[in-house]
Amino acid sequence: MADPNDRYRAPALDKGLDILELLAGQPHGLTRAEIVKAMGRSPGEIYRMLERLVARHYVMRSPQGDRYALSLKLFELGHRHPPVERLVAQALPAMEAFAQAAEQSCHLGIYHGGNLTVVAQANGPGNWGLAIRLGVRVSLLGTGSGHVVLAFQPEQRRAEMLAEHEALEGEVPVAEPELQAIVERIRTLGYWQGESQQAFGVIDISMPIRGLQGNALAVLTCPFIRRIDRHVGPSLDAARQLLAGTAGGISID
Structure with a gap:
C-alpha cells in the first residue's frame, strides 16, 4: 500500500492502484466486501473507485x-505500438520467406478495439494474389483469423473481446453454440482452415502467434488460392x- 512518508501524495490514485495490485493476485476475483476488508477502507470509498475502474x-x-x-x-497497454513495431520487424522477413516458399500471400493481424487490425502483409512471388491492405479492420466473428484469436484466450478475456466487438460491413452473425463449437475445434487442431x-x-489458413502463457497475441493468415493452369505450386497441406x-x-514476448 502507499508509503505514508511519500513526499507527494495522490490518495485517489493510490486507492485505485491498491485495488489493481490486490486484484492482480486474485485470479478468481474478490467480492466488494472482501476488497473492503483487505484494504481497510470504507465501503463508500471502494464502491466509487471500483465503479470508475x-x-x-x-x-x-x-x-x-x-x-x-x-x-x-x-x-494490452503493455503491448501497444513499440511492441507492435518489434513484432512487425521480426515477422516480416519470416512472412516474406513463407510467401516465396508457399507461393501465396499472408498477413498478420492483432486484436484492437473489438476486431482485428492488419499490421503486416507479404505478397507471393506470382503476378497475382489476394492481398489485404495494411491497417484494415478484420472481423473478430466473421473470419478464421478472429476465431483463432478468440480460441486461444482465457474465458474471461474472450468474454471481454466479444463484449467489445462491433459488427463490420457484411459480417454474418454467428450464434453462440456455433461459435463455441468453432473455438473448441480450433483449440483441438491448433489452427483454422x-x-x-x-x-x-479462397481457403483461409490461420495460425496463432502465442505468448508464454499460450494466449494468441497475434494471428498469421494465408488466403490460399489454388492455381488451375499448368503451373504446379505447393499444395494446401504444404x-x-x-x-x-x-x-x-x-x-x-
Missing part, C-alpha cells in the same frame, strides 16, 4: 455482479505446414 475497463464485474477481477487492459467467408474460392512453421518462429 470498471467504467475504464481495468476491472471486470462478474455477470452476477458480485465479484470483481482484473481485466487484461494493463496487458476453411472456406473464406468474404471471397469465393502451405499449411509452412505457415505453422512461420507462426511458430515469431515471438512477441
Whole structure:
C-alpha cells in the first residue's frame, strides 16, 4: 500500500492502484466486501473507485455482479505500438520467406478495439494474389483469423473481446453454440482452415502467434488460392505446414 512518508501524495490514485495490485493476485476475483476488508477502507470509498475502474475497463464485474477481477487492459497497454513495431520487424522477413516458399500471400493481424487490425502483409512471388491492405479492420466473428484469436484466450478475456466487438460491413452473425463449437475445434487442431467467408474460392489458413502463457497475441493468415493452369505450386497441406512453421518462429514476448 502507499508509503505514508511519500513526499507527494495522490490518495485517489493510490486507492485505485491498491485495488489493481490486490486484484492482480486474485485470479478468481474478490467480492466488494472482501476488497473492503483487505484494504481497510470504507465501503463508500471502494464502491466509487471500483465503479470508475470498471467504467475504464481495468476491472471486470462478474455477470452476477458480485465479484470483481482484473481485466487484461494493463496487458494490452503493455503491448501497444513499440511492441507492435518489434513484432512487425521480426515477422516480416519470416512472412516474406513463407510467401516465396508457399507461393501465396499472408498477413498478420492483432486484436484492437473489438476486431482485428492488419499490421503486416507479404505478397507471393506470382503476378497475382489476394492481398489485404495494411491497417484494415478484420472481423473478430466473421473470419478464421478472429476465431483463432478468440480460441486461444482465457474465458474471461474472450468474454471481454466479444463484449467489445462491433459488427463490420457484411459480417454474418454467428450464434453462440456455433461459435463455441468453432473455438473448441480450433483449440483441438491448433489452427483454422476453411472456406473464406468474404471471397469465393479462397481457403483461409490461420495460425496463432502465442505468448508464454499460450494466449494468441497475434494471428498469421494465408488466403490460399489454388492455381488451375499448368503451373504446379505447393499444395494446401504444404502451405499449411509452412505457415505453422512461420507462426511458430515469431515471438512477441
